[in-house]
Amino acid sequence: MTTLSPNLTQPAPGTPSRWKVLSWQLLGLALILAAWWLVTDVLKLYPGYVFPGPRAVWTEISYGLWGTGPQDGKLLGAIAGSLRRVLVGYVAAVLLGGVVGLLMGAWLPLRATVGAYLTGLQSVPSIAFVPFAILFFGLNERAVLFVVILEGFIPVALAVSGALLNVPPTLRIAGRTLGARGPALTWRVLLPASVPNLLTGLRTAWSFAWRALVGGELLIAGAKSLGEQLEVGRNTANVALVLATILIIGVIGGLFDALLRTVEARVRRDYGLEVAQ
Template identity: 85%
Template sequence: MTTLQQPDLSRPAQTTPSRWRLLSWQLLGLLLILGVWWLATDVLKLYPPYVFPSPKAVWTEIEYGLWGTGPQDGKLLAAIGGSLRRVLTGYAFAVVLGGVVGLLMGLWLPLRATLGAYLTGLQSIPSIAFVPFAILFFGLNERAVLFVVILEGFIPVALAVSGALLNVPPTLRVAGRTLGANGLGLLLRVLLPAALPNVLTGLRTAWSFAWRALVGGELLIAGAKSLGEQLEIGRNTANVALVLATILIIGIIGGVFDAFLRAAEGRMRRNYGLEVAQ
């Protein structure tokens, strides 16, 4: 007869790499990418500069666009400001509206069974598909872009809040009622605090959806100071370096905001005992 092998509790549990080690890996990966890029463009010259520019050419566009003098002359900096203003406005509306609707869906089954199903279906539609409707309804202006941003941010927040409330352990509900919390008190003191970690995950998803929807909508607004306009200028002038510089800036801004939300989510999960601090 075989016996079950007992786990060795004296050995420490395997842990994830530390934050600084992960950061060092990311920096090494970035240097590797830049090295391959430089090798392909400046050394091997696999493509003409007007097709695939070198890292130096892209950095020159960033330098001109942010603080230098030249063809762009600070236009990238103005574009960043315009895009951030739009996305933060739309994201704020999406969080408030999505939070209220998600709360109602989590508490009322008929609304969850109808509107929740519709929102799940709408979430599978790419944001660019809503742009023609927004232009026809609002016109070729900033309101059309804000509509797409709010819509793309609203859906993940509503679904995340509704799902987080439903995933609250029943034992917490019973404990709250046992201690005298009912109705609104149970919602504010028990259900919402228990749902916060999952809600923050939904806020991260909503940010990524809203940011991508913003850039897609801005491509169609002529004359507005935006990163989408810089992409369109680069396309019209065949300036691939400007296009790549704008793409890098879009990725950096999106990554910075996601890292901020990820840090807030991690801190919340550690406070709730769902993660172990490194």
């Protein structure tokens, strides 16, 4: 009697292909833009200075990215400044969170105390830490980096600790049987087995850090940042600039998240946790 084994290189029946999902997303974007254009430019339900249409927002984006006038090109500088801050804060958060997560995963008293505190802090919105950061560091870039590092550090530490604890007991037993103990067991067995869950934590930390960055940048006067562009749009009643900046923030955050998702999916396939599509 012949046993048919499932083909792990093929997706499960009914799973949409990657291109089909992309076509759905593009169709949804087209519908949103069409509805936006209909409400603002055709029906004119709101004045342009209250709710501008897609053309006005695109004009602000084009001027801000590749304009040549004295006031143009500022969005490009703002993007560069914000990316520099978030990358510095994110790397620091990953390093610090990784160390604390390893210690919590290896030592129960630390996990029961610090882990519980971090879980509680994670429920606090990042904007709530901004006043403390300003009072402690002053109204400067260090206050923003503090909020970014804090918001990225917490999910990384919890993800590392949780990933180590969720390693199947059989792998722990196998590692000890082969002679791995203490730090060797962690580095050679537990951490490699935890990589898929760790990547999920890194992606969550990125989204937290990116949101915290923009909220903190609203309070830095004169710095080149996307938060400053939002503040300029508010002060000048330029709703088109505000919407353009919001769109850019969303696109950048989405692109980085998509990159991390791609890496995560590749690792999960390599670990046999997902099938190729």
